[in-house]
Amino acid sequence: MTEGRDILYEIHDKVAIITLNLPQVYNSLNNDQYLLLGKLVERANDNNSTLFTLIQSTGKYFSSGANVKDISLDFNVDVNNDLEETKYWLNNFTSRNAYLTHIFYSHKKILVGALNGPCIGLTTGLVALMDIIYSINDEDVFLLAPFANLGLVTEGGIGYTLLSRLGLSYANEALLLSKPIHVKRLLQIGFINKNFQFKSNQVDQFNKSVLKELLNSSINLESESILDIKEIIKSNYLKDLESINSKEIIIGLKKWLKHLPQERFKKIASKNLKHKL
Amino acid sequence: MTEGRDILYEIHDKVAIITLNLPQVYNSLNNDQYLLLGKLVERANDNNSTLFTLIQSTGKYFSSGANVKDISLDFNVDVNNDLEETKYWLNNFTSRNAYLTHIFYSHKKILVGALNGPCIGLTTGLVALMDIIYSINDEDVFLLAPFANLGLVTEGGIGYTLLSRLGLSYANEALLLSKPIHVKRLLQIGFINKNFQFKSNQVDQFNKSVLKELLNSSINLESESILDIKEIIKSNYLKDLESINSKEIIIGLKKWLKHLPQERFKKIASKNLKHKL
């Protein structure tokens, strides 16, 4: 198990802190690491003493998404056996995304993201499922959902959450055109709650300040009220989000079975396709 | 009846003006006064000659919410008789909130709020049900929904309206963390339509200017069209709002029956709990 190395988990007072700790690969995550992230969020959910689940990161990127270079992923899986290939992508794509998205949107605590840098791909979908989002004060912070660039479709429920949180115009730019949405815009539109006055080389101070902010925020709050209010708010949109999740996990599968993302990733690797960054 | 003293009602051309007139208690309202507010909004609804229902206030606060110090409220009601206690809070909490929320969201005229100062609690829920919202130009104007601070849950449908009008990030800050949302942010995000250039000690001029603005706005408008357009717009979200209202009035009741808000209010009274202001 890679917990305690790739992704850290600790309890600080009322806050469960989950830290992406793979700065050398820009916190890209392979399938096992994504599942581990889900398991740790579940663990935080089951902890009766916490109120917040804070997901923070290390290094220059919050997360650069799925680690497609990871040796555990095999693009050349048995393409002559349709059934085997379907199973492969069901197990390496559909089930991971179904699970992670569910774990995030069914989380009962206040889910907080601390964006220390850019966030890309599936992780952007997960960030868009968080309740409260803070960022470091660096104009290079952005969210990127490059699914159209990669021959995929939206993931992590982002086909619902971005529309709802950014409005149609920006959501379309981000999702149809794979455009990054920069921190300035995210602040203006109210997607990011607050910008902390640290630079990208001050991630530790940023993370500590976010933690302090949460601890201060929670003084005198009644936890039972918070959990109930969160459930009331979520009841507004849960059905819509579940419906989009249902679509995304199978329509995305079909793209893998048509080899669209495989070709895109190969081109990126061979420098014949400029990545959307 | 306290109409004409605690809450004023007058017709000015096409505008029914309802004025909260309890500046000495920051326009906190006891149960009877909240019901009176509802009855006056109903009266405005039934007036065939008006187009706008303007709710304005006096003094430093638009409204500081429920007046829990009011002698008519008895926190020590028969706690040894579960049935009696349930009846007490059904009658002093559930029925009031069910009624007021319905009266506001079923209002047919253009419902306008003129925020002369901060607004807190249930009244914040009612403001969030208004069609058009103006504010005085004072950085101390804010909305506060301190339900998590008071051991309660959201009221007045605000579990729906804030999500819809502020976006998830700000709504969560306001509702899960009981944070005030200040006028600057409310303007930026488009919750407040317009800021009038008066200070907090110029409430009369502010209220007059809002009235003038409405009268000017209504020149050459066809009332029948407006009422139909409002009904069309409302049909988008009425079901969601009714559903949240249904939850809020009973989940809140259960908090009173668990004595969470009673303990909170006692602590506040004894200065052992810092209020969220």
Added chain:
Amino acid sequence: MTEGRDILYEIHDKVAIITLNLPQVYNSLNNDQYLLLGKLVERANDNNSTLFTLIQSTGKYFSSGANVKDISLDFNVDVNNDLEETKYWLNNFTSRNAYLTHIFYSHKKILVGALNGPCIGLTTGLVALMDIIYSINDEDVFLLAPFANLGLVTEGGIGYTLLSRLGLSYANEALLLSKPIHVKRLLQIGFINKNFQFKSNQVDQFNKSVLKELLNSSINLESESILDIKEIIKSNYLKDLESINSKEIIIGLKKWLKHLPQERFKKIASKNLKHKL
């Protein structure tokens, strides 16, 4: 057929360009011209080689809405024959709006609007159905939905789209009070994606720059992914939009049958009613 004169259609690489070309009447459109617009959007939809459908315009206005001065419209139609009058407005109002709104919200490509100037009436409804919206950098650009001013109700699904894209406060101002929403606010609130640095007398350069922007945006995007993502996003709200469209086309009809808009248009023509501009 007026294609190639009143409204132009050309394919430029991945972009189908539809140009409103009636600058002398501020691109107001009569019924046939609106239908033609719909047919051209359908044609773009069926073109397998394009990814974008760009709707641009000429002269000072993007479009000033329905051309009510057009000789083809007869306000005095057989008012003594209820059945004939109903047929007349069904055919000259209901069927046009039902068709156009459907054609726009069922469009599969990325639908882009290039606002070279103000946009009024039904065309504002159509703009609010577009995926991505750019504007020229001129403070006189605005959207106007003067239906309450004209004795009508909302058209083109705008009773849904403005609420969703502007928030309740601004949508109410625009729809209940027929207030123009100016470009500055549209940018701030994220309705307009980007402002191009051209003035109102540089429409050609503006249109060329928008085209260039789209061509640049589409480099390295997978079309199949885009079409699927758009369908996923649209599945969030299509039912709500269809429901509003259903209401608008018949409630509007009833206004014509009560002669409210006819009287309003006559007053405007005779200068006895100040138009909302």
Added chain:
Amino acid sequence: MTEGRDILYEIHDKVAIITLNLPQVYNSLNNDQYLLLGKLVERANDNNSTLFTLIQSTGKYFSSGANVKDISLDFNVDVNNDLEETKYWLNNFTSRNAYLTHIFYSHKKILVGALNGPCIGLTTGLVALMDIIYSINDEDVFLLAPFANLGLVTEGGIGYTLLSRLGLSYANEALLLSKPIHVKRLLQIGFINKNFQFKSNQVDQFNKSVLKELLNSSINLESESILDIKEIIKSNYLKDLESINSKEIIIGLKKWLKHLPQERFKKIASKNLKHKL
């Protein structure tokens, strides 16, 4: 105007009676007659003294649907002019169906159908929008929605109402396979409220008995309560129905523009296509 001849309208106590009176053509209706039906239903809606709107018929059929042999319908309309052809079918199909469907589902009184015989096509859609449905006791009574047989799609909201009232299995048989649903099944499944013991040659007695049943039923009922209860019930499904109506009126239009129904009707006329009866 054909009222008083083709379709009769009379008030009997609390009941507005609308009678289809074209037994010689099996109460098939041309476009003007369908519009007239809509106008009469509107008139009944506006009558303050009635509680029921009873739609009954004459002869062997309740209604055999649209009268496609009517000389007013021109299948050969200008097929070389796409715009003109679109206008033609917008005016002769889309607008009629949009209007009629809306008039029926927005009706405020208790809408009662008295099925004296088979009902086919668009009229079946209208029957499925009625609140209470009675039938004569004849095994040849059936509902038929032969849209798949005619190259069309569902009309009158029947894509929603049959699913809701018959369940998926029967709705699919009726709509996908154009199968008639016979009175026995309609009674068993609870679509028809009650079967009156008259035969198909006793239509007058049947109609009189239905009227008597309604008058008896309404003794001691509070009209205001009924209207409010109907509105409460309708609020459960109105949005879904409006959404389906929006789809049906334009997807059907596209079938006419592809000439599918025209070819089908020609084949039927030339006996080369066996009609689904």
Added chain:
Amino acid sequence: MTEGRDILYEIHDKVAIITLNLPQVYNSLNNDQYLLLGKLVERANDNNSTLFTLIQSTGKYFSSGANVKDISLDFNVDVNNDLEETKYWLNNFTSRNAYLTHIFYSHKKILVGALNGPCIGLTTGLVALMDIIYSINDEDVFLLAPFANLGLVTEGGIGYTLLSRLGLSYANEALLLSKPIHVKRLLQIGFINKNFQFKSNQVDQFNKSVLKELLNSSINLESESILDIKEIIKSNYLKDLESINSKEIIIGLKKWLKHLPQERFKKIASKNLKHKL
């Protein structure tokens, strides 16, 4: 407290049994008794050892609804004081119905009704919220929702549940025309799960058989699965039900404030109005 006398509560293995025990008044319930019923259902909800909550009755009627003859209800309340009268009916109508309906539809166990005889009024609404419904084999068993007869509107969410469980035709007969729905029809349409072969004078044996049936049914079932499945099923319709509940509790209030039901009840008492039985 009247528990143990008016309404009985006992635990039998996995079944919490709640027995209406006022056969002398046909199990009509006054406000306190309805609240007590709600509290007992809540108690059953909180019992970790039970799986079923069985509501059964005694004597000839399951329940004849609200006991309007009860001396605790004052029809002549302060009709000259609108505010006081509003409070009176909020407290004696709105809050009771809001609470009871919520308690029933938020119940987590399998809620079973054993109909030993007719059921009328608000209790019919509660029965329609139950998961599984058994009846005695007596043709006089019926459900009656006489709200239109009494100048009221639907209660207990029955404006949603009857539509959903009986289909539109029967729901309309029951709710718009206040017609009783008899056991034969309820069985045929699948509203009642099963008819037990006992007559109306064998209530004890019937109740015992129902209990035995439940105990047999629950052998080898996994409780956690059942609770989760119930929650999954309920998520299909909870929002719709909450929305209807929100409407019913305030629209009904308005009827009391217009004195419609008061007049009806007076007429019934004076024999001038034939009750719908």
Added chain:
Amino acid sequence: MTEGRDILYEIHDKVAIITLNLPQVYNSLNNDQYLLLGKLVERANDNNSTLFTLIQSTGKYFSSGANVKDISLDFNVDVNNDLEETKYWLNNFTSRNAYLTHIFYSHKKILVGALNGPCIGLTTGLVALMDIIYSINDEDVFLLAPFANLGLVTEGGIGYTLLSRLGLSYANEALLLSKPIHVKRLLQIGFINKNFQFKSNQVDQFNKSVLKELLNSSINLESESILDIKEIIKSNYLKDLESINSKEIIIGLKKWLKHLPQERFKKIASKNLKHKL
């Protein structure tokens, strides 16, 4: 690949016929066989010449559900490694159910089931997703959804479809109490369209008759109309179905991770738990 042996696929005129061909194990299916079923349904979907997709079976059972005795399933997977165990059940439960359910509800042709005998478990969920359902005339035909008996939750969207197709009372019996629903009831309630007069030992004749029925039904139907009508009907409920699917695939996973079904299956194998048949 086991196609052509375990599951057969053939085209007969307008009908793609998929035959479950494992009568020796009562057509229970292991994971690979379920995926194969999905792939064949997809193949039928992509065949431009067919209108119907008929799923039929062989032997005494239509299908007895998941083959849990299949050696490919390992109940003892690495229970000491939470991450590995989660992956195991994601891949052997969640991904299969997500995929199959999606394939069935996104199928564009008329999906027909021919029930030659009982149907159990996941396959019952799939049957409930079919458009038209026929059965052999044998009183032993039943549907069983024994998820509560097996420590699981509903699968294949049956938490939505049974409620919608059987009504709440019967759906609750079937899903909460794991009761079989027999053919007689299914016919009465309109779940099964038609009963063919063959006995359980005449499966071949039954299958041939169903095929003949479909071929006869399709005479003179316009395929394009049928596909569009099916899409219109499906748009009524697709979102609700997707939402339930999203819940079922993860809540079921959690049951496996809690070892509830494993223990149940072990008890059944050791005869200590009487199966619900």
